[in-house]
Amino acid sequence: QVQLVESGGGLVQAGGSLRLSCAASGRTFSSYTMGWFRQLPGKEREFVASISWSGGSADYADSVKGRFTISRDNAKNTVYLQMNSLKPEDTAVYYCAAAAKWYGTTKRELQYAYWGQGTQVTVSS
Numbered sequence: 001q002v003q004l005v006e007s008g009g010g011l012v013q014a015g016g017s018l019r020l021s022c023a024a025s026g027r028t029f030s031s032y033t034m035g036w037f038r039q040l041p042g043k044e045r046e047f048v049a050s051i052s053w054s055g056g057s058a059d060y061a062d063s064v065k066g067r068f069t070i071s072r073d074n075a076k077n078t079v080y081l082q083m084n085s086l087k088p089e090d091t092a093v094y095y096c097a098a099a100a101k102w103y104g105t106t107k108r109e110l111q112y113a114y115w116g117q118g119t120q121v122t123v124s125s
Contacts, residue, residue, distance in 0.1 A: 002026050002098045002114040009094060009119030012086055016123070020081040022096030022116055030054075033099040034072055034079040035112055038092035038121075045095070045109060049081060053101035061107075064090075086123045093118040 003025040012018050020036070035050035049070040051058045058070050067086075072079040079096060097112035106112075 002029070002032065004096050004098060004114055004116035006094065006096050006116045006119040009121045011122045011124065014086060014088055014123055014125050016086050017082070017084045018086065018121060020083065020094055020096075020119060020121070022079045022081075024077045024079070024098065026077070029077040030074040031101055032114075033101050033103055033106060034070075035097045035099065035106070036070060036079075036081045036094060037097060037109060037112075038090075038094045039118075040089075040092045047107040047109065048094070050099075050105040050107065051079065052105050057105050059105040059107060083121070086121075088123045088125045091121060091123050093120050 006022045008020040036048040037045050039045040049060045051070045055072050069082040095118045096116045098114040099112040103111045
């Protein structure tokens with residue numbers, strides 16, 4: 001069982017930066033692939049980024065490549081999402097999630113067994 005708590009959301013102007021954090025409970029954090037998803041207003045939840053259990057591999061949605069960076073610190077049981085050059089269309093509730101490590105850097109929402117409660121990111125124009 002893994003419990004996930006996101007933090008770091010807020011209001012930022014277009015072009016600005018935010019760093020989201022997701023703290024995980026339990027001693028098996030390094031056994032999980034970690035991902036970030038987001039839900040834009042009126043839309044379904046979508047994949048943003050994922051990182052392998054070791055941090056050696058990562059994958060990104062095309063819409064955030066070059067602007068967002070996912071990282072993890074297994075000693076701190078925490079995964080991060082650094083978001084730069086933010087755009088109004090990045091406004092969403094951002095969720096972190098954990099999947100079994102054998103899924104690799106999966107983008108498939110259904111393969112993530114554990115989810116945080118979400119944190120709101122609002123980018124003003």
